[in-house]
Amino acid sequence: MNIVFPSSRPTNERLPTAIAVLTVLVLALLAAAALYAQVSGERGIAPVASSSDIEVDGIEVDVHGDNAEEARANGWREAQRIAWERLDGPEIPDSRLESLVSAIVVEEENIGPRRYIARLGVIFDRQRAGALLGAGGERTRSAPMLTLPVLISGGTQTMFEVRNPWQRAWAEYQFGSSTIDYVRPSGSGGESLLLTYGQTGRRSRAWWNNILDQFGAADVVVPIANLRWEWPGGPVEGRFTARYGPDDRYLDEFTMRAASAEELPAMLERAVARFDSIFAAALADGTLRPDPTLTLDNIEISPEVRALLDAARAAERAEQAAAAADNDSSASGSTDAGSTPEPVETAVAAASYGIQVATPAASDFDGAISALRALPGVSRVSVRSTAIGGASVFDVTYAGELSALAAALRQRGWAVNEGQNALGISR
Incomplete structure (x- = not known):
């Protein structure tokens, strides 16, 4: 009688597979934790809201009074007079001067029983003080400028990867009266991965346009x-x-010195003000202007300018329609009565289509964006997802049918697969 024992081979064969699956899950969890660690934590510093008020800071006062409260009031009044003199304001009584002040900023103060020593800032309301200072009119402002403050210390270049005093100085500075429209990222979340020092060295217009x-x-x-x-x-x-533009062009430079670590924030604040003066001077002489190789579709046009553009386009369309009508009437007189007129083409409304592109390398990504933007009838190309080494997805606004867009791509050497309101293309 033969006794057959059940084989243990199936269990032994499943064990390596289970171990492999468990290993993959552990590695996936570790990768997710590492990615979360890269974007979590206190990285960003939210910029303060810009105000158009007039601010004068760094005013040092040393006054006395019968008591601490009176000494402090005397110091604030003295700071208001000094700030008004720095602005070259006309002589006015203290009562009217106080009505022009919207806030007193205490930078540092020491209060004694009868003495007040402080460094203060005075903020004047522009609507009330602007007429007296001759600054009531509107000034020309620059186009929106993305601001990327780079800190180099100890051989390391940082931007938004960690909180640093240089980022804080730009986030907390008040640019309301500046002629430069600074766009200041907070650096939180994924911005710390996107905006790095390496980005300032990129030359690809496609990458810069996306950012x-x-x-x-x-x-x-x-x-x-x-x-x-x-x-x-x-x-x-x-x-x-100071540098600017996608080509990282040199603009100007200067040096400063702080006697100790405690004086570093004040030095950086003065440096930000100096940078603002450099950028404002470059704007005035025409150096600081948007690069013509970058798309400007995202800039908001004022309603007045937009109305003028719409009126000019309407007049141009009317002239074209009148010329077309004259051509049709002259052509109909010379043709036979039995001939059929040619159909008149009608304008096709623009539609948005999804385009999936094989992008095995960064150069393929740039080339795909450039090729799509160069197609006749394409008015806008935006990136939905980027996958270098895989397939990236774009949203394309095209004035025509999907089949026409596919035909145009095939004529330029692309292999095209048509889908439901989308295309898949590759070289």
Whole structure:
């Protein structure tokens, strides 16, 4: 009698598979945790809201009074007079001067029983004080400029990867009265992965257009702060360089020095003001202007200018229609009575289609965007998803049918697969 025992081979064969599956799951969890760690934490510093008020800071006062409260009031009044003198304002009584002040900013103060020593800032309301200062009119502002503050310290270049004093100085500075329209990212979430020092060295217009579209900007300015510490906590020497544009062009540079780590924030604040003056001067002489190779579809046009453009386009269409009518009437007189007139083409409404493109390399991604934007009838190309080494997806606004778009792509050497309101293309 033969006794057959059940074989254990199936269990032994399933064990390596289970171990492999478990290993893959563990690695996936570790990868997700690493990606979350890259974008989590306190990375971003939200920029303050811009105000058009007139601010004068760094006013030092040293006054006395019968008590601490009176000494402080005397110091604030003295700061208002000094700020008004710095603005070259006309002579007015203190009662009217106080009505022009909207806020007092206490930068540093020491209050004694009868003495008040402080460094203050005075903010004047532009609507009330602008007429007296001759600054009531509107000033020309720049196009929206994406601002990428770069900090170089200890041989490391950082931007939004970690919170740093240079990012904080740009986030907290008040640019309401500046002629530059700064677009200041907060650096939170995925912005810390997208906006890095390496981005400032890119030359691809396709990449820059995608980034500028996300932030509603027309061009980019790059203020660089290179800090060198003589010893930990000791004096700090700063070399500051202003660059702009997708080609990282040099604009100007200057140096500053802080005696200690405590004075570093004040030095960086002065540096931001100096950068603003450099960029404003470049705007005035025509140097700081949007790069013509970048698309400007994202810039908001004022209603007045838009109305003029619409009126000009309507007049042009009317002239074209009148010319077409004259040609038709002259052609009908010379043709036979039995001939049939040629059909008149009607305008086709623009529609949005999804385009999936094989992008095995970054150059293929750039080439696909450039090729799609160069197609006749394409008015806009936006990126829905990017997959270098896989298939990227674009949204294309095209004035025509999907079949016409597919035919145009085939004529340019693309292999095209038509789907439901979408195309898949590859070289």
